Amino acid sequence: MTEEDLARTTTTALSHYLRRKSTEGPAAYNAPLEDLLGRVQARLSEPFLAEVFARFVEHPFGAVESETMRLHLSQAMAQDPDFARELTAVLAGGEVSKASKPGRWPRRLLVAATVLVLVALVFVVARVTAPGPAPSPQTTIPIAGPTSDPPPTTSSARTTTTTMAPSSSPASPAIAGDGSSVPKGSPVPLVDLPRPNNDWIFEHGDHDVQLTQYPDSMWNMLATCNSNAYRGEQQFRLKNFSRLEVKAVGTDSTASPELAVKFEIFVNNDTVNAKQTVMVNPGEAKPLTVELPQDVYAVTLRTSFAVPPGKPCRSGNAVWGSPFVVATGS
Structure with a gap:
């Protein structure tokens, strides 16, 4: 067993x-x-x-x-x-x-x-x-809680780190996921976009990337000794957005120091050919930007190992620090 x-x-x-x-x-x-x-x-x-x-x-x-x-x-x-x-x-x-x-x-x-x-x-x-x-799993509250709740403190190191945010104030589309309902160039946090079946796979809230805290972030646990945690994916629905940016991708302060992670972004139905791929080595934090096509209707974020799975066991949170999309406006 x-x-x-x-x-x-x-x-x-x-x-x-x-x-x-x-x-x-x-x-x-x-x-x-x-x-x-x-x-x-x-x-x-x-x-x-x-x-x-x-x-x-x-x-x-x-x-x-x-x-x-x-x-x-x-x-x-x-x-x-x-x-x-x-x-x-x-x-x-x-x-x-x-x-x-x-x-x-x-x-x-x-x-x-x-x-x-x-x-x-x-x-x-x-x-x-x-x-x-028995309660239905479909009515449960996601582990990270609503984005309006005060973010939980996950480690003592995070309480003293620098907070990073998008260069301009985030906007909330009048129509969820539609970039034409906000002024052109407005940044919209990815966590505010609709999701298929309204499901959260990633956790979300304030989180750190290599000791720097980022608001409206997303993360998932990766573990080399657990086949169910070799990778993670989260999809969002959207239209009328021209660009997706992430302030920093990498692992958090609790991750194994040897953990290297691959971050990928896929567009629409294509989940094989990544629109953008970033390899993050241990201790690194990198920005990520990808231009979106005019006919965009979905984006999928994927994290996976850049090191072979198996023992020695390595684990940690792969974090998307403050990801947002830029609206095309009306």
């Missing part, structure tokens, strides 16, 4: 437990699951990961929140096998015993035992919570 399977089962178990706690209060208390929740919280104590954990607790059945939690748990287990052993010991006996120390049990047996216990717990919790309607 892989770390990814174990992380998925752990996330499901905690989702059901948190839902039960929200509806039943103290009566829902379960010692093993409470201990499991506490140990996961302790493991995800770094500022950015603590935010991921907090949003998962707030929306345990949210599709974005659950998937993000699963990804980070899988990565944590891949980097630290003792973490999986610790969870196994807690679920098996309620405390970390000698059997959970490295070298005593084969790792595969420990992971398999954890999965079996978690499956049983998920079944019991699901039976108890079955009468209540």
Whole structure:
């Protein structure tokens, strides 16, 4: 059983437990699951990961929140096998015993035992919570929250960094995504454009690129040890815009120092031939500009590795710092 399977089962178990706690209060208390929740919280104590954990607790059945939690748990287990052993010991006996120390049990047996216990717990919790309607993933709140909310502080370094912004004041089109409804040359933040099915794949808000903070940014986690995090894409719908600019692309202050990332922009239906590609080496931050055709109706932003996936495990957020499009006007 892989770390990814174990992380998925752990996330499901905690989702059901948190839902039960929200509806039943103290009566829902379960010692093993409470201990499991506490140990996961302790493991995800770094500022950015603590935010991921907090949003998962707030929306345990949210599709974005659950998937993000699963990804980070899988990565944590891949980097630290003792973490999986610790969870196994807690679920098996309620405390970390000698059997959970490295070298005593084969790792595969420990992971398999954890999965079996978690499956049983998920079944019991699901039976108890079955009468209540399950929330639809389509109605969940994206992990980064609405752009009007105050941006979360993701690390102590970000609170003291310089803030960069577009050279002129951003505009809001009277018709969403239509550049003819604002004056010619007006910059419109990409985060304000419509998205297919109104879905957010990337996280968005204020974020840093190599310690410099940028407003209205977007980012996604890349991880070389997780096949579901080898790349990320976000599409926007638009028309009557002549140019797309990004103040800086690169990784943030929490990324692995060795991480190199490829940033690509695709136009309309073509998701094979990039309109613009920028390779960003470790520690770099680069601007990005691409001219848009007159018949533009969609742009797709893609991030992927510029280094081979696999071990040693490398991870980090690939960030588009303050991307915006320039309106053609009426």
